[in-house]
Amino acid sequence: MSQNAGQDQPAERPSTLVDRGDLPGVRAREEINELLRAHDPETAEANLARLLDRHGPLLRRIAREPDTLGxxxxxxxxxxxxxxxxxxxExxxxxxxxxxxxxxxxxxxxxxxxxxxxxxxxAVPLVAEAQTSSHPLEATAARKALSSLVERLGRDAVEGALRPGQRILAPGEPSSGEATRDPG
Incomplete structure (x- = not known):
């Protein structure tokens, strides 16, 4: 007599292997993720150069996705x-x-x-506005970005693109939010 005599056998559910290569959206996302995952600056630079206009829609989706665990x-x-x-x-x-x-x-x-x-x-007015952010990383990035624009376009061109009341903050110069803080 068998050990399972009188007991029902568990139901087996048939399964089908799915070839993810047949899913173009999944394959495209995996390829782009692989290109974007590079941590080495030289590899990252080479991978970014491989991304073309046709990758734009998926890159825009990835850029908008909030970071999640894992x-x-x-x-x-x-x-x-x-x-x-x-x-x-876009x-x-x-x-x-x-x-x-x-x-x-x-x-x-x-x-x-x-x-x-x-x-x-x-980009000038938007970047200049962010110089006064209360978030230090954002303000620092804005100053770096504005410096890059000055280098690329020239100081006169950047100053000409600023909105009224905006200016280029010098490195280390406190933003208006920092300058008006009450120390007490």
Whole structure:
């Protein structure tokens, strides 16, 4: 007599192997994630150069996704950098959105630098505004980005693109929020 006599056998559920290669969206996301995951600066630079305009929609989606547990935050930051290199209208809109409204100050700073790296005059007022952020990483990134724009476009061009009341803060100069703080 068998050991399981009188007992019902557990039901077996048939399963089917799925070839993820047959899912183009999954395959594309995995390929882009692999390119964005590089931590070595030289590899990251080479990988970013491989991203083309056709990757834009997926890069915009990745850049907008909040960081979650278990996911490499470098992927999102590199997606933001890649958008600055592609610089289509849609990419610039996403970068502006991230620079002004993202919850993560590191992403806001990264988006400011990516906007400055485009070398476009339209980035000047947005970057200049962020110099006075109460978030130190964001303010520092804005100053770095504005310095980059001055280097690329020239001081006169950057000053000409500033909004009334905006100015280029010198390195180490306190922002207006820092200068008006009550020490007591």
């Amino acid at each position: 996911r490499d935050p470098q992927i999102r930051r590199n997606a933001v950098t890649a958008l600055g290199r592609l610089a289509s209208v 990419d610039l809109n996403v970068l502006t959105e991230l620079a002004t409204r993202d919850e993560d100050e590191l992403i806001r700073g990264n988006a400011l630098i990516a906007l400055a790296d485009t070398g476009l005059h339209l």
